Amino acid sequence: MEYPSKLIEDAVNEVSKLPGIGKKTALRLVLHLLKRDEDQTETLANALVAVRSRIQYCKKCHNLADSDLCTICASRKRDHSLICVVEDTRDVLAIENTAQFKGLYHVLGGIISPVEGVGPSDLQIESLLERLRSEEAGEVREIILALSPTMEGDTTAFYLQKRLKQFQLKISTIARGVPIGGDLEYADEVTLGRSILSRIMYE
Amino acid sequence: MEYPSKLIEDAVNEVSKLPGIGKKTALRLVLHLLKRDEDQTETLANALVAVRSRIQYCKKCHNLADSDLCTICASRKRDHSLICVVEDTRDVLAIENTAQFKGLYHVLGGIISPVEGVGPSDLQIESLLERLRSEEAGEVREIILALSPTMEGDTTAFYLQKRLKQFQLKISTIARGVPIGGDLEYADEVTLGRSILSRIMYE
Numbered sequence: 001m002e003y004p005s006k007l008i009e010d011a012v013n014e015v016s017k018l019p020g021i022g023k024k025t026a027l028r029l030v031l032h033l034l035k036r037d038e039d040q041t042e043t044l045a046n047a048l049v050a051v052r053s054r055i056q057y058c059k060k061c062h063n064l065a066d067s068d069l070c071t072i073c074a075s076r077k078r079d080h081s082l083i084c085v086v087e088d089t090r091d092v093l094a095i096e097n098t099a100q101f102k103g104l105y106h107v108l109g110g111i112i113s114p115v116e117g118v119g120p121s122d123l124q125i126e127s128l129l130e131r132l133r134s135e136e137a138g139e140v141r142e143i144i145l146a147l148s149p150t151m152e153g154d155t156t157a158f159y160l161q162k163r164l165k166q167f168q169l170k171i172s173t174i175a176r177g178v179p180i181g182g183d184l185e186y187a188d189e190v191t192l193g194r195s196i197l198s199r200i201m202y203e
Numbered sequence: 204m205e206y207p208s209k210l211i212e213d214a215v216n217e218v219s220k221l222p223g224i225g226k227k228t229a230l231r232l233v234l235h236l237l238k239r240d241e242d243q244t245e246t247l248a249n250a251l252v253a254v255r256s257r258i259q260y261c262k263k264c265h266n267l268a269d270s271d272l273c274t275i276c277a278s279r280k281r282d283h284s285l286i287c288v289v290e291d292t293r294d295v296l297a298i299e300n301t302a303q304f305k306g307l308y309h310v311l312g313g314i315i316s317p318v319e320g321v322g323p324s325d326l327q328i329e330s331l332l333e334r335l336r337s338e339e340a341g342e343v344r345e346i347i348l349a350l351s352p353t354m355e356g357d358t359t360a361f362y363l364q365k366r367l368k369q370f371q372l373k374i375s376t377i378a379r380g381v382p383i384g385g386d387l388e389y390a391d392e393v394t395l396g397r398s399i400l401s402r403i404m405y406e
Contacts, residue, residue: 002299004261004292005269011254014247018232029221031292033255034267041255044217045248051214052236052244058207064237066208089207089234096205 060131062107062124064089072096072104079103081141085128085160087111087148095146103144106131111147112156120159128160132167142170149176206230263334265310265327267292275299275307282306284344288331288363290314290351298349306347309334314350315359323362331363335370345373352379 003009008030015026033041057063058070061083065071072078072092082103086092092105108123132140143164147153157173164171177195178187187195206212211233218229236244260266261273268274275281275295285306289295295308311326335343346367350356360376367374380398381390390398 002296004267004273004275004295005254005258007250007254007258007269008267011250014250017243017247019235020228020231025223027293027296028223030251030254032222033251034258038255040220041251044220045252047210047214047217048233048236048244049248051208051210051233052241055208055210055237064207064211066210070207072207090230092207093205093230 058107061105062109062127063092063105077102080139082144083128083131083140083142084144084146086146087153087156091146101144108156111152112159113152123156125160125163129163132164132169140167140169142172145171145173147173261310264308265312265330266295266308280305283342285347286331286334286343286345287347287349289349290356290359294349304347311359314355315362316355326359328363328366332366335367335372343370343372345375348374348376350376 003012008027011030011033012023012026015021015029016023021029033044054066056065056067058065058073059068060073061070063070063072079102082101083106084095084101084103085106085108086095087108087110089107092107095101095105106124106128108125108128110118110123112118112120112123143160145157145160147157161171175198176191177198178184178191184192206215211230214233214236215226215229218224218232219226221229224232236247257269259268259270261268261276262271263276264273266273266275282305285304286309287298287304287306288309288311289298290311290313292310295310298304298308309327309331311328311331313321313326315321315323315326346363348360348363350360364374378401379394380401381387381394387395
């Protein structure tokens with residue numbers, strides 16, 4: 001596409017480098033900026049530069065943080081005896097949104113995937129073991145593995161289980177089954193099969 | 204949603220102000236920035252600020268431009284006897300992409316819409332008349348109205364026709380009919396009806 005202005009072309013090219021945004025959407029966004037007040041574009045640009053340059057990773061759980069420790073690890077209200085292991089920050093946000101978990105997290109920063117060349121050493125697994133060995137060790141009671149129910153997630157969970165055995169902790173994984181509100185008829189057979197195998201007894 | 208960091212929250216809020224981008228998409232984009240090199244975020248931010256602060260409008264056709272005249276109006280290769288009237292810059296780009304039009308443009312900057320409170324005086328209509336009255340006047344041979352085939356587009360076209368009568372120019376509008384590649388069976392009845400009324404004779 002030919003743009004009427006080099007400035008527009010540059011902006012469209014940069015915006016369309018973002019995932020899921022093509023040239024047409026990028027152009028729509030850039031033209032939208034032109035309609036808004038100039039200071040709004042500056043606020044946007046500053047917020048992007050600030051988040052990129054000043055964000056840190058929590059020294060304890062590797063979640064994103066404003067300072068050395070993330071708000072969750074720093075909080076005294078959280079249950080420090082529970083650690084939920086997740087793939088990335090988005091999973092932390094998803095679990096936080098449920099308001100069902102009051103423990104701490106450990107963000108692996110990825111998942112074991114031989115296809116993509118991601119091995120255990122690329123993930124924050126050693127630092128999890130280190131964390132359990134350190135002064136916290138006595139405090140931690142249970143590790144919950146909250147990884148995606150995929151081949152890679154299961155591989156990672158299996159690997160972690162093996163490595164975590166030495167610590168004599170409870171290790172659990174989030175339940176897999178038919179989604180709540182979903183229609184049984186449309187559940188895929190693997191999920192439905194698993195939900196029968198790991199059925200929950202009425203007490 | 205609670206964010207692990209104020210920086211992320213600010214960035215997500217700013218990004219989600221863009222049209223068609225919700226909080227979840229904004230978060231995905233911001234997390235993507237964190238994975239890329241820092242200078243890429245700076246390039247993006249600079250491009251956005253630059254396009255917003257330095258873009259101009261072509262003094263002749265009101266298209267977006269880097270300087271006083273847009274590249275199209277400044278070009279000697281274009282046919283200065285044809286002016287295509289469009290709603291906004293995106294329409295210019297769409298028509299340029301067809302490579303079927305070699306004349307100049309006139310960007311109205313909107314369309315007459317009583318519902319949205321946009322009247323003729325809010326658009327670049329006077330400047331079109333001025334353009335035709337000025338030294339160019341003798342040069343221009345035909346005005347093509349390339350407005351959307353909607354109620355507002357037709358209203359604007361009708362209004363322009365009335366105002367342009369004084370100039371003794373050819374005035375045309377882009378053809379409306381069944382889209383090429385479309386299935387006749389699925390064409391809506393209004394379009395199909397119009398395509399019969401304005402049928403084209405084989406010569």
